[in-house]
Amino acid sequence: MKSAVVQLPGLNRDRDMIAALTNISGKAPVTIWQTETDIPDVDLIVIPGGFSYGDYLRCGAIAARMPVMQAIKAKAAAGVKVLGVCNGFQILVEAGLLPGALMRNASLKFVCKEIKLEVVNANTDFSRAYEQGQIIRCPVAHHDGNYFADAETLQTIEDNGQVVFRYAAGTNPNGSVNDIAGIVNARGNVLGMMPHPENLIEAAHGGSDGRGLFASALDVIAA
Amino acid sequence: MINARVTVTLKNGVLDPQGKAIEGALGALGFDGIGHVRQGKVFDLQIETADKAKAEAEVKAMCEKLLANTVIENYTISLA
Numbered sequence: 252m253k254s255a256v257v258q259l260p261g262l263n264r265d266r267d268m269i270a271a272l273t274n275i276s277g278k279a280p281v282t283i284w285q286t287e288t289d290i291p292d293v294d295l296i297v298i299p300g301g302f303s304y305g306d307y308l309r310c311g312a313i314a315a316r317m318p319v320m321q322a323i324k325a326k327a328a329a330g331v332k333v334l335g336v337c338n339g340f341q342i343l344v345e346a347g348l349l350p351g352a353l354m355r356n357a358s359l360k361f362v363c364k365e366i367k368l369e370v371v372n373a374n375t376d377f378s379r380a381y382e383q384g385q386i387i388r389c390p391v392a393h394h395d396g397n398y399f400a401d402a403e404t405l406q407t408i409e410d411n412g413q414v415v416f417r418y419a420a421g422t423n424p425n426g427s428v429n430d431i432a433g434i435v436n437a438r439g440n441v442l443g444m445m446p447h448p449e450n451l452i453e454a455a456h457g458g459s460d461g462r463g464l465f466a467s468a469l470d471v472i473a474a
Numbered sequence: 475m476i477n478a479r480v481t482v483t484l485k486n487g488v489l490d491p492q493g494k495a496i497e498g499a500l501g502a503l504g505f506d507g508i509g510h511v512r513q514g515k516v517f518d519l520q521i522e523t524a525d526k527a528k529a530e531a532e533v534k535a536m537c538e539k540l541l542a543n544t545v546i547e548n549y550t551i552s553l554a
Binding site for chain 2: 308309312313316344345350351352354355356357358359397399400401426
C-alpha cells in the first residue's frame with residue numbers, strides 16, 4: 252500500500268500527515284509538489300490541512316486550480332483513493348471533486364478543540380475499521396468549516412450514504428448543515444473532512460481514535 | 475483597454491455569518507431600521523482589448539473558473 256502527500260505553499264499539516272501515514276502503514280509516503288502533473292503510482296493520495304495560498308479569494312480556491320489538482324482529478328477518476336483533511340477538504344470541494352462548499356464558521360471564530368464524531372457510514376473505504384454509529388474523538392482547527400450544500404444536493408448525499416462523519420449531538424463547532432463533518436463522492440473513493448484524524452493516532456496524542464480512518468484506507472488497499 | 479468590475483454576492487438562502495455580524499454592529503451604532511446585510515466581493519480588472527464582447531466573454535469565463543464559487547455565489551459583470 253503506497254501513499255502520497257500533496258505539498259502546496261501554505262499547507263502546514265503535511266508533516267503530521269506524513270508521520271501518521273508512516274506510523275500506520277510502516278512506509279513513508281511520497282510527497283507531491285503543486286506543479287507536478289506526473290503523480291507516482293500510489294493507492295492513496297492525501298491533501299493535508301493548512302492555509303494554502305493564505306486562504307486568499309476563498310479557502311482552497313487557488314490550490315484547487317494548480318496543475319497537481321488536474322492530475323489528482325485524473326487519478327480519482329481512475330479509482331485511486333483521495334483524502335482531504337481540513338484545507339484539503341476545502342480544496343476538494345473547490346476542485347469539484349466533492350459537492351457543496353465550506354463557508355466561514357457560523358460563530359465567525361477560529362475553533363481549535365476536540366469534538367466528537369459519529370461514524371454514520373462505516374461501509375466506506377475510509378471508515379470500515381469503525382463500527383456503524385460509533386462515537387469517536389477528533390480534534391478540529393479551522394475558521395471555515397461550515398459545510399453548505401443546496402437542498403437538492405444535500406438530499407442526494409444523504410440518500411446515497413455519502414455523509415460519513417457527523418459532529419455528534421451538541422458538538423457541531425461551525426454551523427455545518429446537518430452536522431456534516433465528512434463526506435465521500437458518489438463513487439466512494441474521495442473523502443473530505445474538516446476534523447484532523449492524523450492528530451489522534453497514538454498515546455502521546457492522548458488517544459488513537461483517528462487510526463481507524465487510516466487503517467481503513469490503507470488496509471483495504473492491502474487486501 | 476476595457477475596465478471590468480465583477481461583483482460577487484452570496485446566493486439567496488446561503489447563510490452569511492459575516493453579514494449578520496455587520497448587521498448587528500450597525501444596529502449597535504444606532505442605525506435603525508436595517509434589513510438584512512449581505513457581504514460580497516468586488517474585483518476590478520483591466521482587459522487589454524478594445525472588443526467589448528470578447529472582454530465580457532473572457533471575464534465571464536474567469537468568474538466561472540475562479541472568481542466566484544457558483545455553488546454558493548452569484549456574480550455580475552459591468553464593463554466601462
